[in-house]
Amino acid sequence: MSEEDNPHFLKGHALDLKQIRLDLYRLACYFEASRHLVGRETNGNASEDEYIPDLPKEFFKDEVSRVLLQSAIVLRILDDESEADRDERNPFICGTLELDGGSEPLGLREACNKILHARRMNYDKCSSEQRTPRDGRHDWYRPYLYLYGVQARKHWRAALDVRAFINHGARLLRARTLSEFIEWNEKYDGA
Template identity: 30%
Template sequence: MSGEELYGRPWIPPVDFERIELAAYRLLSIFFADKEIQERKGKGEITFSCRETLKEAQIIHLLREVAVLYRAYDESFLEANEFRPLRDERIVGNLYELADSSRKLPGESLKMREGCNKIIHAQRVSFEYGKLRNSDRCYLHPVVHLFGRKKKEWEAKLQVIEFCEFACTPLHVIAMAKSPPIQI
């Protein structure tokens, strides 16, 4: 056995889950704080301003950070059969094939691992905004649209809350929780 293998599998350095949790927390904080900030700005309570492009750039950076770290973690369990059903349960949005620039074909569920891939390989990102009541101000919804092309053009509609929740919950912890207790 080489020094690069452990238990017959390539050795992958362990992922620091605190980094995933912190990036996910920051990501969710941007979305959850945005509505409150916009409401207070509308009332004149605060004058703080952050350009939308800065917020959006930070969101993209944090999405990529979580996606890359999670993929590195997931890679270490890729061949573990007990995790396959758990992987399939982790739905983080929808994936659409684009027939042309104006028409989507019916979508399919976007699983966590594929969601990470779409984040990493996206060529364009767009955001959903809601409008505050009785105001012309808008705030971010925790939904991101990712666009790219691999053989065919695609759009992934990513639910950011679910994505962060799954990223912060290790597969092996869920597998242990679902396992029957050991009889002695």
């Protein structure tokens, strides 16, 4: 067996950052659409949209979990590749962490850790006053998640602001290298 050296500048995993940004966009759309799909007017025809409210029930939680896990993995990889001193990094606050009876801001790196190690994830559910002929009131979800786990035999609870997570994650996923960042800025920001 012969080992071949990786000739690329980045020696680690080949990551498609645009795909992960697309997933973050989808995550934002899932939460934004959640309320609108269950509260949509049927224009007097009750059977017209009979099954649309069922779609979030079938796909929402699986897709949210998938996107969170994939993006947390990639964001952690990028964070590990960063050469900046950890103490000087902008923590990109996206929630709160409760541990040992105290509460502290939840930075993006720690949010990724909590997503990856959560033993339970709860959603922030609301009920729609809109009633449908088949099953009455429908639930929708606000963009907040509550993650629970154990670290060093201590229980923790992380309240994740999904919109802040998406915002900070999308910002960091613009580029993996300086040349990619310059190219991205020229293409999308017109700089």
